Amino acid sequence: MHCPSTVNGTDNLANGETGRRSCPGERRVRPTYTSRPPYDRDNWVTIVRRGKGSYHMARKQNTSVSIADVAKVAGVSAQTVSRVANGSEAVRPATKKRVLAAMDQLGYRPSFAARSLRAGRYHIVGLAMPSNISATGRRIQFENIATAAADHQYALTLVQINENELSLTEASRRMESLPVDGQILGLGMEPYDFESFVPPSSIPTVIISPKPHPLCATVSNDQVGCAIDVVNYLVDKGHQEIRFAGGRREAPANIGRYKGWLQVMHDKGLSPQEPLFGDWTADSGYRMGTILARDKSCTAIFVANDTMAVGVIYALREAGIRVPEDVSVIGVDDSMVGVIPRLELSSYRFNDERVGSVAFDLATNPPAEDLEMPHILVPGTLVERSTVVPPR
Amino acid sequence: MHCPSTVNGTDNLANGETGRRSCPGERRVRPTYTSRPPYDRDNWVTIVRRGKGSYHMARKQNTSVSIADVAKVAGVSAQTVSRVANGSEAVRPATKKRVLAAMDQLGYRPSFAARSLRAGRYHIVGLAMPSNISATGRRIQFENIATAAADHQYALTLVQINENELSLTEASRRMESLPVDGQILGLGMEPYDFESFVPPSSIPTVIISPKPHPLCATVSNDQVGCAIDVVNYLVDKGHQEIRFAGGRREAPANIGRYKGWLQVMHDKGLSPQEPLFGDWTADSGYRMGTILARDKSCTAIFVANDTMAVGVIYALREAGIRVPEDVSVIGVDDSMVGVIPRLELSSYRFNDERVGSVAFDLATNPPAEDLEMPHILVPGTLVERSTVVPPR
DNA sequence: ACACAGAATGTTAACGTTAACATTCTGCTA
DNA sequence: TAGCAGAATGTTAACGTTAACATTCTGTGT
Numbered sequence: 001m002h003c004p005s006t007v008n009g010t011d012n013l014a015n016g017e018t019g020r021r022s023c024p025g026e027r028r029v030r031p032t033y034t035s036r037p038p039y040d041r042d043n044w045v046t047i048v049r050r051g052k053g054s055y056h057m058a059r060k061q062n063t064s065v066s067i068a069d070v071a072k073v074a075g076v077s078a079q080t081v082s083r084v085a086n087g088s089e090a091v092r093p094a095t096k097k098r099v100l101a102a103m104d105q106l107g108y109r110p111s112f113a114a115r116s117l118r119a120g121r122y123h124i125v126g127l128a129m130p131s132n133i134s135a136t137g138r139r140i141q142f143e144n145i146a147t148a149a150a151d152h153q154y155a156l157t158l159v160q161i162n163e164n165e166l167s168l169t170e171a172s173r174r175m176e177s178l179p180v181d182g183q184i185l186g187l188g189m190e191p192y193d194f195e196s197f198v199p200p201s202s203i204p205t206v207i208i209s210p211k212p213h214p215l216c217a218t219v220s221n222d223q224v225g226c227a228i229d230v231v232n233y234l235v236d237k238g239h240q241e242i243r244f245a246g247g248r249r250e251a252p253a254n255i256g257r258y259k260g261w262l263q264v265m266h267d268k269g270l271s272p273q274e275p276l277f278g279d280w281t282a283d284s285g286y287r288m289g290t291i292l293a294r295d296k297s298c299t300a301i302f303v304a305n306d307t308m309a310v311g312v313i314y315a316l317r318e319a320g321i322r323v324p325e326d327v328s329v330i331g332v333d334d335s336m337v338g339v340i341p342r343l344e345l346s347s348y349r350f351n352d353e354r355v356g357s358v359a360f361d362l363a364t365n366p367p368a369e370d371l372e373m374p375h376i377l378v379p380g381t382l383v384e385r386s387t388v389v390p391p392r
Numbered sequence: 393m394h395c396p397s398t399v400n401g402t403d404n405l406a407n408g409e410t411g412r413r414s415c416p417g418e419r420r421v422r423p424t425y426t427s428r429p430p431y432d433r434d435n436w437v438t439i440v441r442r443g444k445g446s447y448h449m450a451r452k453q454n455t456s457v458s459i460a461d462v463a464k465v466a467g468v469s470a471q472t473v474s475r476v477a478n479g480s481e482a483v484r485p486a487t488k489k490r491v492l493a494a495m496d497q498l499g500y501r502p503s504f505a506a507r508s509l510r511a512g513r514y515h516i517v518g519l520a521m522p523s524n525i526s527a528t529g530r531r532i533q534f535e536n537i538a539t540a541a542a543d544h545q546y547a548l549t550l551v552q553i554n555e556n557e558l559s560l561t562e563a564s565r566r567m568e569s570l571p572v573d574g575q576i577l578g579l580g581m582e583p584y585d586f587e588s589f590v591p592p593s594s595i596p597t598v599i600i601s602p603k604p605h606p607l608c609a610t611v612s613n614d615q616v617g618c619a620i621d622v623v624n625y626l627v628d629k630g631h632q633e634i635r636f637a638g639g640r641r642e643a644p645a646n647i648g649r650y651k652g653w654l655q656v657m658h659d660k661g662l663s664p665q666e667p668l669f670g671d672w673t674a675d676s677g678y679r680m681g682t683i684l685a686r687d688k689s690c691t692a693i694f695v696a697n698d699t700m701a702v703g704v705i706y707a708l709r710e711a712g713i714r715v716p717e718d719v720s721v722i723g724v725d726d727s728m729v730g731v732i733p734r735l736e737l738s739s740y741r742f743n744d745e746r747v748g749s750v751a752f753d754l755a756t757n758p759p760a761e762d763l764e765m766p767h768i769l770v771p772g773t774l775v776e777r778s779t780v781v782p783p784r
Numbered sequence: 785a786c787a788c789a790g791a792a793t794g795t796t797a798a799c800g801t802t803a804a805c806a807t808t809c810t811g812c813t814a
Numbered sequence: 815t816a817g818c819a820g821a822a823t824g825t826t827a828a829c830g831t832t833a834a835c836a837t838t839c840t841g842t843g844t
Binding site: 475 | 799800802803
């Protein structure tokens with residue numbers, strides 16, 4: 001993803017000896033620019049300051065210092081250095097001091113590769129995700145897995161999967177060549193090889209999926225449960241004509257929410273009207289809203305995410321329908337807090353933190369060989385704000 | 393971040409032999425639930441299905457298969473296996489076939505640890521970020537670094553830094569014990585040890601920072617340049633009374649944008665009115681909007697991000713001031729596309745992709761020892777939409 | 785001063801891979 | 815059919831670390 005190299009005249013200043021390309025307008029400035037108020041945009045200067053003594057020296061012996069080097073300098077055996085490095089008790093204070101001094105002097109850092117070669121473990125979990133991490137849900141999931149890992153002193157290694165080829169097999173294959181103790185596959189959409197995927201024997205595998213998999217542990221937000229809770233809530237408030245405004249038809253999350261809505265409507269003996277489907281954006285919500293505005297009998301709308309819910313509300317209000325006085329609206333995700341002033345959108349908040357920690361847990365501490373594969377659905381909670389009231 | 397263990401009665405089904413805790417409401421369901429329309433929320437079933445032959449077999453010899461095992465089975469030397477594994481030409485097709493068969497049979501995977509111990513490289517870059525990755529800007533940065541890494545066949549390892557102790561030294565220390573060839577430190581706020589930080593000699597280090605650092609390469613979006621472009625644009629449209637509605641006072645991004653605004657106002661001989669500051673949220677924008685609504689001479693407002701710009705616009709409109717007819721408003725980030733229907737907010741879009749690729753590039757292919765430390769500011773582009781027009 | 789227990793330190797080997805060199809094949813030429 | 819070049823394969827050693835065992839200290843009690 002390098003910038004097209006339309007390098008303009010003044011730009012060559014930024015091309016270092018390494019041959020790095022720069023983009024038009026990109027510039028290097030001298031270290032002091034922030035303290036020079038009359039910021040001069042066209043006067044690009046190349047900085048000259050360099051590291052001092054210690055840093056420069058350290059760079060010299062860049063070619064990794066090994067435990068043997070430290071041992072030689074400290075006048076002890078490699079094993080003793082290892083003991084000091086690992087905080088063993090059985091080292092005389094005087095020796096320890098000598099070793100620490102030698103480490104410091106040489107800038108010794110234990111080699112991750114050598115350590116994990118011995119240990120057979122990495123203390124890292126891998127996460128495979130599609131490239132557009134930003135999409136709500138995915139992003140939050142990612143963040144929470146990262147947090148769970150950090151809580152357990154694990155690092156997280158990310159493998160980006162091309163949006164267009166969501167294949168569990170491919171994701172897993174790439175992960176296998178990386179230093180990970182377990183892998184979490186969060187591909188969002190159901191990948192085409194979901195059924196046929198066989199997890200590698202070498203690393204525990206968890207799939208983030210609302211659908212169970214015969215050979216892998218799976219974790220997910222409980223989409224159906226979410227819809228059940230939301231629709232029950234609306235019914236409890238007294239609503240009977242509850243419409244469903246969904247997201248992308250084939251999205252697993254959308255399907256789950258739709259199913260839950262349908263089920264409760266049936267269970268309660270209510271007649272579900274034609275569901276609508278959008279594409280998760282506010283615009284598609286707006287479009288559905290214009291249609292829903294014509295349904296005079298409808299008193300509540302369950303929208304499959306908050307972004308679309310905003311669109312629905314705009315459309316309703318433009319059509320002269322008040323929310324919540326005339327029609328109640330509830331979304332999913334609880335993602336609109338602090339984004340739109342004076343909009344207190346009722347919503348459903350998933351427990352992404354829990355999903356992350358369960359996924360991490362299953363990936364690093366997999367169930368025993370002969371146990372069944374867990375399929376865990378994590379419930380969220382309904383967030384009451386002000387867009388749902390009893391019908392008039 | 394485990395769930396408090398108020399495990400209820402029915403819940404113990406979910407407690408596997410591994411002693412894993414489950415949360416109330418969490419459940420395991422049988423694999424077939426999605427195809428069982430009358431979804432029964434209270435009937436939790438534990439799945440029993442297990443892997444078949446091949447999978448089970450593979451699990452057996454879990455304790456990693458080495459190159460020597462493959463060699464033995466294939467009746468060749470380890471070196472030959474290595475050659476096959478690395479796609480060397482110099483292997484007779486018949487031999488290659490035997491080796492591949494042996495690999496397949498045993499489920500051989502080369503050991504990352506051993507390989508990188510030999511190679512001295514990992515093909516992984518490390519990224520240190522504060523825990524709340526979601527914050528606009530940071531998230532996008534993250535995503536773009538991940539993409540840049542993927543483009544170069546690198547994986548990305550994330551180290552989360554506690555929001556409350558943003559220390560470059562600490563971040564770097566943790567990174568040093570991980571398998572990374574280079575590190576990118578993106579701590580957001582300026583960490584307290586920015587000045588005193590000495591990068592490790594072992595791995596190339598890049599800081600994402602609008603301020604240069606004497607010992608490290610630095611990359612950043614050009615905040616000052618952004619403001620300069622935006623304010624010049626407003627001036628070109630004919631605006632003279634241009635107010636600034638900023639974000640968190642001490643945030644580096646906010647400071648840069650403020651400085652750029654101030655500079656252009658001075659350069660153009662315009663008199664800058666008192667700047668306002670919020671906290672990046674729509675609510676704070678709304679608050680600033682109510683104040684700005686009282687300034688009758690102001691014709692344009694430069695808001696330091698889009699979220700606040702939305703708040704400002706709401707407040708203005710509620711005060712009966714039309715946007716853009718009476719007052720033009722422009723934000724930064726271009727983050728509101730598709731979020732609010734019918735709002736076409738003019739904005740400034742940073743080139744985060746470029747920042748990510750430059751950061752990655754500097755981390756994996758650092759400038760030669762005796763070169764000056766680069767400090768690179770990446771410009772963005774102004775996005776004209778419909779909230780800026782010439783003043784009446 | 786001597787024996788001895790236990791602490792401190794050292795030695796060896798192994799983790800899995802591959803570069804560099806060594807050896808053995810293969811097919812071809814004279 | 816010997817000789818040979820070059821292809822195919824094998825052997826050795828090293829990457830940096832640490833578990834397991836071996837050795838050497840140290841101080842204490844006689």
